[in-house]
Amino acid sequence: RKEVEQDPGPFNVPEGATVAFNCTYSNSASQSFFWYRQDCRKEPKLLMSVYSSGNEDGRFTAQLNRASQYISLLIRDSKLSDSATYLCVVASYSGAGSYQLTFGKGTKLSVIP
Amino acid sequence: DGGITQSPKYLFRKEGQNVTLSCEQNLNHDAMYWYRQDPGQGLRLIYYSQIVNDFQKGDIAEGYSVSREKKESFPLTVTSAQKNPTAFYLCASSIERENGAFFGQGTRLTVV
Numbered sequence: 001r002k003e004v005e006q007d008p009g010p011f012n013v014p015e016g017a018t019v020a021f022n023c024t025y026s027n028s029a030s031q032s033f034f035w036y037r038q039d040c041r042k043e044p045k046l047l048m049s050v051y052s053s054g055n056e057d058g059r060f061t062a063q064l065n066r067a068s069q070y071i072s073l074l075i076r077d078s079k080l081s082d083s084a085t086y087l088c089v090v091a092s093y094s095g096a097g098s099y100q101l102t103f104g105k106g107t108k109l110s111v112i113p
Numbered sequence: 114d115g116g117i118t119q120s121p122k123y124l125f126r127k128e129g130q131n132v133t134l135s136c137e138q139n140l141n142h143d144a145m146y147w148y149r150q151d152p153g154q155g156l157r158l159i160y161y162s163q164i165v166n167d168f169q170k171g172d173i174a175e176g177y178s179v180s181r182e183k184k185e186s187f188p189l190t191v192t193s194a195q196k197n198p199t200a201f202y203l204c205a206s207s208i209e210r211e212n213g214a215f216f217g218q219g220t221r222l223t224v225v
Contacts, residue, residue: 034213043203043216044156087155089213099144099163099207100171101214105155 003027006088006104014112017078021107023071023088031099032091033064035073037084038106044087047073078111085109116140119204119217126191126198126224134189134220136204142215143208145187149173150201159202162187191222199224 006023013019021035033050048055050062050071061074071088088104117138126132138145144163148156158171162181176195181187187206191198201221207214 032213036213041201043219046213046215049213091213100158100161101146101205101207102158103148103156 003102004088004090004104006107008105008107010108010110012110012112013078015078015080017111018074018076019078019109020075021073021086021088021109023073023104025069025071025088025090025102027090027092027102028069030069030090030092033071034089034091034101035060035062035071036087036089036103038087039084044103047086075109078109080111080113083109083111117204117206117215117217119202119220121220122218124220124222126222128224129193131190131192132222134191134202134204134222136187136189136217137185138187138206138217139185140206140208140215141184142206143184144206144214145181146205146207146214147171147177147179147187147189148203148205150203156203159189198222 004025035047036044037047038044048057050064052064054063059076063072085106085108087106090102120135146161147159150156157173159177160179162168168179168181178190203219204217205214
């Protein structure tokens with residue numbers, strides 16, 4: 001089983017639509033969770049952290065279910081500028097005590113006029 | 114302004130040559146990372162360093178080497194032993210687990 005799995009998409013949605021991305025992770029000892037956004041041929045940028053209680057930042061809502069090892073990202077009222085690849089990231093401590101980030105392959109979103 | 118700087122942005126190398134990619138950060142972050150990204154693929158960890166003078170192999174360290182002589186700097190050398198070096202290389206740094214990691218703009222390496 002892959003460590004972090006995402007639906008690769010692409011998701012093609014009209015402007016104004018609501019779109020949801022899902023992610024599952026295999027390491028039950030994972031500590032922290034994030035969503036990153038990556039534009040074409042650019043570096044990933046941190047979009048938001050994900051907390052068990054759920055968190056919201058404007059049109060973006062992230063949820064974490066530790067029991068199911070599942071993370072989600074909801075984008076409401078999609079804008080053309082939301083078109084990008086969204087990466088699910090899971091952080092954990094290795095046996096040597098080092099902190100590592102594991103990236104999913106990303107889900108590509110295209111918002112269509 | 115604080116940030117992570119990678120240079121050069123584009124790099125061309127002849128087969129059989131070693132090349133060093135630069136990564137500098139002025140964020141006072143302890144941890145630094147090198148990732149490789151191939152077209153349509155996720156990020157794969159090459160090497161990481163939690164403190165000065167210490168670093169650990171990631172998932173695909175073969176054919177690469179690093180050093181961490183200063184907190185601010187974490188250069189990556191792509192050696193001639195790396196069979197498929199053409200890729201997008203990303204350097205990142207982090208300070209606390211709750212804050213994720215921040216990336217430089219990347220270096221696109223092409224072997225010609």
